[in-house]
Amino acid sequence: MRVYYADHQRVELPAGHRFPMGKYARLRLELVAQGVLREDELIPAPAIERAAIERVHDAAYVEAFLTGRLDPKARQRIGFPWSQALVRRTLASAGGTCAASDAALEDGVSGVLAGGTHHAFRDRGGGYCVFNDVAIAAVRLLDAGRVARVLAFDVDVHQGDGTAAIFQDDPRVFTVSVHGAKNFPLRKETSDLDVPLPDGTDDGPYLEAVEGAFEQALAAGSFDLAFVQAGVDPLVSDRLGRLAVSLEGLARRDSLVLGGLAARGVPAVLTLGGGYAEPIEESIQAHVGTYRAATEVLARRS
Numbered sequence: 001m002r003v004y005y006a007d008h009q010r011v012e013l014p015a016g017h018r019f020p021m022g023k024y025a026r027l028r029l030e031l032v033a034q035g036v037l038r039e040d041e042l043i044p045a046p047a048i049e050r051a052a053i054e055r056v057h058d059a060a061y062v063e064a065f066l067t068g069r070l071d072p073k074a075r076q077r078i079g080f081p082w083s084q085a086l087v088r089r090t091l092a093s094a095g096g097t098c099a100a101s102d103a104a105l106e107d108g109v110s111g112v113l114a115g116g117t118h119h120a121f122r123d124r125g126g127g128y129c130v131f132n133d134v135a136i137a138a139v140r141l142l143d144a145g146r147v148a149r150v151l152a153f154d155v156d157v158h159q160g161d162g163t164a165a166i167f168q169d170d171p172r173v174f175t176v177s178v179h180g181a182k183n184f185p186l187r188k189e190t191s192d193l194d195v196p197l198p199d200g201t202d203d204g205p206y207l208e209a210v211e212g213a214f215e216q217a218l219a220a221g222s223f224d225l226a227f228v229q230a231g232v233d234p235l236v237s238d239r240l241g242r243l244a245v246s247l248e249g250l251a252r253r254d255s256l257v258l259g260g261l262a263a264r265g266v267p268a269v270l271t272l273g274g275g276y277a278e279p280i281e282e283s284i285q286a287h288v289g290t291y292r293a294a295t296e297v298l299a300r301r302s
């Protein structure tokens with residue numbers, strides 16, 4: 001399986017910053033150490049071209065971010081201090097999702113160890129998201145006529161509000177979000193299918209909700225490609241999650257979704273999404289579980 005990573009573009013955050021930037025490089029090492037992926041399956045993500053970003057995002061917003069001229073409020077909403085390194089990292093993250101979508105169309109499954117930046121809207125970022133990688137990659141393939149209908153299946157604990165808003169009036173993309181009802185963002189957008197969950201939801205009802213959403217989405221038509229925002233922040237130990245899903249529950253979720261897509265012949269692109277467990281090792285293990293599920297699905301196919 002070809003999996004793209006963006007941590008070759010290093011971003012140093014100020015001491016005490018809440019975002020676990022170190023997670024990405026450690027995840028890559030852990031995937032190899034546990035024998036889930038071979039070193040030669042991991043590929044540095046290429047930078048996205050500006051034209052592809054501007055098919056989704058307002059040119060003025062793109063220009064302001066790339067040149068460090070976002071106003072303080074817009075910068076604060078994103079949550080990262082601006083730097084040239086952040087620009088390079090952001091371009092690699094979206095570039096990785098585009099490269100992974102090309103690979104998925106050839107191989108059946110691919111992924112990026114970054115991305116899932118679903119809180120980015122056309123004209124603004126938010127919640128650690130600058131550009132919406134899934135939207136950029138989907139529109140790039142749709143506009144080129146390489147796919148006709150795309151599923152954006154988001155099981156991060158936070159609603160995929162940016163993705164929902166971007167595709168609100170675009171019938172080519174069916175957006176699904178299974179998320180914590182009381183979690184960020186407080187003001188929710190309207191996806192094609194939203195499944196809000198109460199605080200404290202644990203494995204049984206969680207898996208039932210994901211399976212129900214998955215079946216309902218697949219009943220809504222046929223898809224040429226699916227993006228899975230496989231955030232692991234529903235984990236019980238996540239400090240931003242408010243749900244109570246176990247590591248095993250998340251692994252079952254990922255098997256269910258990836259296995260279901262493979263059974264229907266729908267290529268899948270995995271994006272990383274959130275994971276803020278205390279300790280962060282638990283989020284890393286959960287992300288490893290996502291890729292273990294993907295390799296098992298691929299092994300069953302061949």
Ligand SMILES: [Zn+2]
Binds near residue numbers: 157158231273274
């Ligand atoms: Zn999240």
